[in-house]
Amino acid sequence: MNDAADARASDDDKRGRIDPGNLAMQLALALFVVFVIIVTLALFYREAVLVWSRRFVEVLGGPGIFLALLLADAFPIPLPHPAFLTFGLLGGLGFWTTAAWSSVGSICGAVIGFFVGRWIATTRLYAIIIDRLGAQGHDIVSRYGMLGLGLSTITPIPFGPCCWAVGALGKRFWVFLLVIQMRWLEMIGHLWLIEAGFLGGSR
Secondary structure, eight states, X not given: OHHHHHHHHHHHHHTTOOOHHHHHHHXXXXXXXXXXXXXXXXXXXXXXXXXXXXXXXXXXXXXXXHHHHHHHHHSSOOOOXXXXXXXXXXXXXXXHHHHHHHHHHHHHHHHHHHHHHHHTTTSHHHHHHIIIIIHHHHHHHXXXXXXXXXXXXXXXXXXXXXXXXXXXXXXXXXXXXXXXXXXXXHHHHHHHHHHHHHHHHTO
């Protein structure tokens, strides 16, 4: 019995724990993968990427990027941010316009996630969603609070579930709103990487 209790206590102590070295490696790997994909597209599919990007901007423009990022960060929907950033940047919106649409969309999605988490925090639905899709984010926010949220804005820690968790755990909204402004850094960094990878790969 004592061994079982000790094992459970040990597991509980590990829940949500961040290993800085491991997290840094995950971030570096994620950025490297994005860069390699962009360079590959530039080398072998440049014209197709440009055509599809221009078509996306012609049809949906900045609001399309805004909506995609909002949905991706408000709900557990697997929409890849770099794809829409690539469409905007290469489709003619420009670096800073794409950064603005994507950052504001992500921040608005985060706000929606915050209030969804707060509204359904005590329901069975929240427990099911977090257990299946966002346990890591919830555990990190439970352990580290706003520091965990801040890390999720710029690292592979799942951002959306962290926003739900902040709301569910009753954190202050104005502090939350301040911390998620770091999403600008995430979007600008990815756009720079996409620009460097595509232009470099197309030479």
